[in-house]
Amino acid sequence: MDHVTIARAMFGTTMGFHIIFATIGVGLPLMMLLAELMYQKTNDFHYAVMAKRWTKAFAVLLGVGIPTGTIAGVQLSLLWPGFMEVIGRVMALPFQIEIYAFFIEALFMSIYVYAADRIPPWMRIISLTLVAIGAVASAVLISNVHAFQGTPAGFRVENGRIVDVEPWKAFFNKSFLVTAGHVALSAYTTGAFVVASVAAFKMLKAGAGSMLYGFHKKALMIAVIAGGIFALLTALNGHATTQHVFEDQPEKLAAAEGLFETQTHAPLTVIGWSDKEDREVKWGIEIPWLLSFLAGNSFDTEVTGLNDFPEELWPPLWVHTMFNIMFITGSLLILLAIVTVFWDKWLKKDMFPKFLLWIFVLSGPASVAAIESGWILGCSGRQPWSIYRTLSTANSVTATGNLGLLYTLFIIVYAILGAAVVFVLLYYFKRNTVLDDIHRAEQKGVPLFGSNS
Amino acid sequence: MSDAIIASTVLWGFVFIYSVMATMDFGAGFWSMVYLDREKTGATNIANRYLSPTWEVTNTFIVALVIAIYSMFPGAAYTLGTILLVPGSLILLLLALRSAFLVFSNVATEYRKILTYISGVAGILIPALLISVLPISHGEYVNFGDDGASLDLGKLFTSPNEYAFIGFAISSTLFLSSLLLSDYSKVSNEPEAYKVYRKDAMIAGPISLVMAILIMLTLRTEANWIYDKMMDDLPLLIASICFFLVGGVALYLPFFTKHNVTGMPRAAVVAITIQYLIASYVYGKAHLPYMVYPNVTIESGFTDPNSFRAVFATYIAGFAILFPGFVYFWKMFMKDSRYLQKKQSKNPLKGG
Numbered sequence: 126m127d128h129v130t131i132a133r134a135m136f137g138t139t140m141g142f143h144i145i146f147a148t149i150g151v152g153l154p155l156m157m158l159l160a161e162l163m164y165q166k167t168n169d170f171h172y173a174v175m176a177k178r179w180t181k182a183f184a185v186l187l188g189v190g191i192p193t194g195t196i197a198g199v200q201l202s203l204l205w206p207g208f209m210e211v212i213g214r215v216m217a218l219p220f221q222i223e224i225y226a227f228f229i230e231a232l233f234m235s236i237y238v239y240a241a242d243r244i245p246p247w248m249r250i251i252s253l254t255l256v257a258i259g260a261v262a263s264a265v266l267i268s269n270v271h272a273f274q275g276t277p278a279g280f281r282v283e284n285g286r287i288v289d290v291e292p293w294k295a296f297f298n299k300s301f302l303v304t305a306g307h308v309a310l311s312a313y314t315t316g317a318f319v320v321a322s323v324a325a326f327k328m329l330k331a332g333a334g335s336m337l338y339g340f341h342k343k344a345l346m347i348a349v350i351a352g353g354i355f356a357l358l359t360a361l362n363g364h365a366t367t368q369h370v371f372e373d374q375p376e377k378l379a380a381a382e383g384l385f386e387t388q389t390h391a392p393l394t395v396i397g398w399s400d401k402e403d404r405e406v407k408w409g410i411e412i413p414w415l416l417s418f419l420a421g422n423s424f425d426t427e428v429t430g431l432n433d434f435p436e437e438l439w440p441p442l443w444v445h446t447m448f449n450i451m452f453i454t455g456s457l458l459i460l461l462a463i464v465t466v467f468w469d470k471w472l473k474k475d476m477f478p479k480f481l482l483w484i485f486v487l488s489g490p491a492s493v494a495a496i497e498s499g500w501i502l503g504c505s506g507r508q509p510w511s512i513y514r515t516l517s518t519a520n521s522v523t524a525t526g527n528l529g530l531l532y533t534l535f536i537i538v539y540a541i542l543g544a545a546v547v548f549v550l551l552y553y554f555k556r557n558t559v560l561d562d563i564h565r566a567e568q569k570g571v572p573l574f575g576s577n578s
Numbered sequence: 579m580s581d582a583i584i585a586s587t588v589l590w591g592f593v594f595i596y597s598v599m600a601t602m603d604f605g606a607g608f609w610s611m612v613y614l615d616r617e618k619t620g621a622t623n624i625a626n627r628y629l630s631p632t633w634e635v636t637n638t639f640i641v642a643l644v645i646a647i648y649s650m651f652p653g654a655a656y657t658l659g660t661i662l663l664v665p666g667s668l669i670l671l672l673l674a675l676r677s678a679f680l681v682f683s684n685v686a687t688e689y690r691k692i693l694t695y696i697s698g699v700a701g702i703l704i705p706a707l708l709i710s711v712l713p714i715s716h717g718e719y720v721n722f723g724d725d726g727a728s729l730d731l732g733k734l735f736t737s738p739n740e741y742a743f744i745g746f747a748i749s750s751t752l753f754l755s756s757l758l759l760s761d762y763s764k765v766s767n768e769p770e771a772y773k774v775y776r777k778d779a780m781i782a783g784p785i786s787l788v789m790a791i792l793i794m795l796t797l798r799t800e801a802n803w804i805y806d807k808m809m810d811d812l813p814l815l816i817a818s819i820c821f822f823l824v825g826g827v828a829l830y831l832p833f834f835t836k837h838n839v840t841g842m843p844r845a846a847v848v849a850i851t852i853q854y855l856i857a858s859y860v861y862g863k864a865h866l867p868y869m870v871y872p873n874v875t876i877e878s879g880f881t882d883p884n885s886f887r888a889v890f891a892t893y894i895a896g897f898a899i900l901f902p903g904f905v906y907f908w909k910m911f912m913k914d915s916r917y918l919q920k921k922q923s924k925n926p927l928k929g930g
């Protein structure tokens with residue numbers, strides 16, 4: 126691999142690892158909050174037990190999310206100093222404000238976890254709300270930098286120098302809202318389906334009709350309803366995102382859709398892979414006219430194909446696959462939620478068929494896969510630019526060579542952390558079962574949350 | 579004052595706050611490892627009680643610091659990113675292991691020992707690497723070529739100056755953390771732990787002073803420019819040493835409480851903090867105007883004035899918003915006797 130490629134791979138690996146924890150770190154606090162609110166509403170202490178157990182999982186995940194985020198933040202300036210030079214001059218605000226969001230999350234997370242038994246319930250809910258706000262704010266702000274990379278604003282380049290800097294104009298760049306919205310909504314979707322995944326797996330193990338089955342079914346239902354709503358919103362917003370990409374980064378859209386010929390009434394091609402030699406998508410299924418409609422709300426919209434761009438400015442063609450994974454997963458999640466709510470509320474069945482539960486088990490990993498694909502589409506689809514049509518990736522990279530060894534070390538550490546976090550979660554929840562927690566909650570005088578930390 | 583001076587003052591403030599918090603953080607992790615097997619003193623317990631709620635907050639400060647550097651001095655970003663790639667990456671790797679295993683050690687109780695050892699050892703190595711940024715910024719280990727700067731690792735790691743800095747970082751970490759923990763144990767009413775930490779502070783203190791003097795001696799030969807400029811402020815350096823002595827006296831001073839504990843750790847903490855504040859002011863002032871000697875100065879690295887104003891405004895707004903949060907946090911974990919005097923068998927964090 127050449128120098129830039131190793132740097133790209135290295136940063137992509139870091140982000141791909143961080144995003145798993147970061148996304149769950151945004152989604153899970155919302156689920157905890159929903160459970161706490163359900164508890165206040167129904168007084169069914171199962172919900173308090175749920176919130177407590179999710180908090181524990183969240184605290185463990187933070188143990189990886191925070192250091193990998195720190196790596197991401199510092200690595201950005203170590204690997205891409207050319208990029209950070211521009212960002213520092215023009216787009217420092219989101220990073221700066223993000224720090225305050227991190228502080229809010231960190232302060233109130235500690236209070237929620239370590240002081241839960243000393244503060245009144247309303248303060249617990251306020252703390253948790255602040256944790257959730259801090260988490261989603263950091264996601265919104267960091268995605269804004271990504272938005273800026275696609276639609277830079279608030280400065281001009283004159284003879285290679287950056288002039289006329291307007292930091293707030295850069296902050297409110299054209300795709301800020303739609304991108305930030307997509308990231309936040311998709312994180313909530315993912316958080317919910319990850320919870321659903323675990324709950325469904327536990328239901329399969331508990332066996333229909335048992336008390337545990339009932340407990341996990343409550344968790345599943347919160348997750349399905351929240352997840353279904355957010356999946357729908359994600360898809361609606363994804364439509365807006367696609368239109369933005371169509372307007373602002375047409376080569377990315379063309380690559381994502383596998384469109385080579387410029388045309389009106391352009392078809393949407395799902396599945397299949399783009400072939401560079403023959404300039405067409407192999408084994409794809411074409412839905413006539415749909416792409417033109419998606420891109421411009423009208424079948425007459427002319428969509429520019431890759432053939433009209435110089436080949437050296439093409440993004441990698443496999444982003445078509447990334448787009449498919451995200452798009453198909455999103456659609457299936459909506460379908461899954463509708464079927465489940467129909468089954469539960471309409472047909473009023475107490476039990477779920479096993480195959481449905483197995484689909485739920487898969488839904489969490491599938492959402493994470495959608496997140497990964499979406500980001501790889503977003504970042505790799507921007508290549509060869511690091512800031513669209515302003516700064517190339519090759520001009521952003523560090524001058525220090527020999528990244529191979531460091532890259533290897535990072536991979537080893539991520540592997541260790543990944544294995545350890547799975548092990549620790551399994552270990553803890555095996556030793557502290559739902560029944561233990563329920564038992565503890567039933568006993569007077571033994572604070573449930575005191576054991577939270 | 580020019581904007582660049584204001585920016586470097588803010589940066590210096592962040593560095594100072596982070597160094598105090600980080601020494602506490604990494605030091606507490608280390609002590610909780612050292613005293614793991616001596617349960618009855620409660621020393622590990624005290625360290626963990628401090629560490630558990632604070633490590634996240636401390637970690638956020640290092641991120642704030644890095645972001646402050648490239649948002650206020652983006653012109654230095656290219657050089658800094660390039661020369662710090664290797665040491666920076668090593669810090670990140672250690673930090674990742676340290677934070678993760680710290681959290682895990684409180685969850686997977688059966689494996690607590692090995693996990694605490696990994697995080698304790700990784701944690702004490704981090705200050706050693708972090709402080710290396712200072713000698714690197716003095717410039718003798720950096721080659722400025724046509725296609726940018728590069729770090730001469732061989733030269734760095736054979737220099738006595740680097741090792742003086744490393745020695746100082748580790749001994750200061752142990753000193754400040756044991757001092758603060760002795761105060762914390764006293765507030766928490768844990769006389770056994772207090773005695774342990776007071777003794778540690780009394781050992782680590784003089785060592786860190788010796789290391790500081792070694793730094794000066796080696797700077798004289800290796801980075802004479804900064805040595806000379808520091809010596810211009812000799813009276814302040816002497817004042818700093820005086821505060822060190824005050825701190826020492828406060829530790830030994832008899833002080834009567836219901837537990838018959840000697841020493842006034844709170845006074846010692848204040849004196850020693852002032853000592854470090856003065857010393858780092860002298861160092862910081864001497865370092866100006868260079869960020870990386872001699873090619874990158876605060877003026878050449880400084881950001882666009884519009885950006886600076888916007889960033890500065892968010893500092894003020896952010897501080898105003900966060901301040902109540904910090905106060906509440908402080909009350910919950912540093913003052914609340916229900917937290918401080920929690921009597922738990924082994925570990926306040928024990929899950930379940």
Ligand code: HDD
Nearest residue numbers: 304308311360363364366367451452455495496499500503
């Ligand atoms: C659960 C995750 C998830 C789901 C179900 C979807 N997305 Fe998405 N998508 C993301 C998660 C995501 C993401 C990971 O959050 C990305 C990466 C960059 C970004 O802004 O959001 C993203 C990016 C992204 C982009 C590229 C934006 C850019 O380059 O800046 C487009 C065009 C879409 N999405 C479109 C869609 C459509 C049409 C969907 C229809 C269902 C969809 N997404 C569902």
Ligand code: HEM
Nearest residue numbers: 146147150151190191194195197198227260264637638641
């Ligand atoms: C859009 C994708 C991202 C999302 C949704 C996201 C979200 C989060 C969240 C929720 C946290 C809190 C820790 C946790 O819950 O696990 C976190 C931590 C962190 N993230 Fe990310 N992040 C993203 C990308 C990035 C990137 C690209 C960077 C680097 C520039 C970054 C830097 C950080 C840092 C520095 C932390 C640690 C904060 C601390 O010390 O408290 N993140 N991120």
Ligand code: HEM
Nearest residue numbers: 133137140141144267268270271500501504505510511518
């Ligand atoms: C968190 C989820 C993310 C993932 C999984 C991800 C993934 C990737 C990947 C795979 C690459 C390499 C691209 C290639 O060379 O093909 C990359 C590059 C990059 N990404 Fe992202 N990214 C994420 C978020 C972000 C965010 C939020 C930012 C903005 C702060 C960002 C900024 C960059 C930069 C600066 C590069 C360097 C190469 C370039 O400029 O294109 N990434 N990312």
